[in-house]
Amino acid sequence: MFHLDMPPTGPRSFTTQYKCYSVSMLPGNERKDVENGGKIILPPSALDQLTRLSIVYPMLFKLTNKKTNRITHCGVLEFVAEEDLVYLPYWMMQHLLLEEGDNLQVESVSLPVATFSRFQPQSPDFLDITNPKAVLENALRHFACLTTGDVVAIKYNSHIYELCVLETKPGSAVSIIECDMNVEFAPPVGYREPEHMQEKGEDMALDPEELMPQPAGFVAFRGEGNRLDGKKKKASMDKESVSPKVLYKRGIPDYDYKFGTLHFLRRSRPPPCKENPNAQDDFKAFSGEGQSLRTNKKK
Structure with a gap:
């Protein structure tokens, strides 16, 4: 009784070594559709081998650089390359650390659908x-x-x-x-968030009394005393704490102000006294006497 080994019925993988070149080395016109994508160009013999195998469509391949163990995956655009050659986009050559003419392993794979x-x-x-x-x-x-x-x-x-x-x-x-x-x-490499002005709150707030000028006139109890026993007086408080501060009075804004107008406030006489508001002022308009430059000839 004889037993014959049956050939495998499952799908077989496609694995071949090619010499790789960038798309710019492809004869003919410039192929921007290959350079700006993620697909490669294989020779016609690769298509013949793939059709004989039970390859799952779409055709996807795993590219491996044996020297650096760099891998990536890609699709195929055309089968018009010369025999034993494969053409790759330039970015793919850089990622795999390949130079013109290096050996590259091309293997057919089946990948899950992206989510x-x-x-x-x-x-x-x-x-x-x-x-x-x-x-x-x-x-x-x-x-x-x-x-x-x-x-x-x-x-x-x-x-x-x-x-x-x-x-x-x-x-x-x-x-x-x-x-x-x-x-x-993800945030780009080298990206920095724009710097916003951070509000420091109380740290940035200034006491209005600190903006007031120092008192220039007489200030009560500003002098220094002397002890009868001749000893020096101990400085218990700082001079800044002893000197009184001028009280800050906030002005009243003009809520009726119209943008683009100027107001000139002129006071020709002081306001009436608060103690006797009904008192009459001695001021009389045009009550002065004029002088003439000509001499009076009348005697």
């Missing part, structure tokens, strides 16, 4: 964008998946912004194709 992600801008300039979530949502359309720890680059208004993926749920690597994902932002 949450948290990003941290690498520069406070990202706060200048009017609607950051809308800009990020539009940029993520060129990505297939996210990996915790990645520093992705998005382009907006001819400016490139870098964002670090701090957290992803339900796993450290998730697929963002046709998903409903909640997005949060």
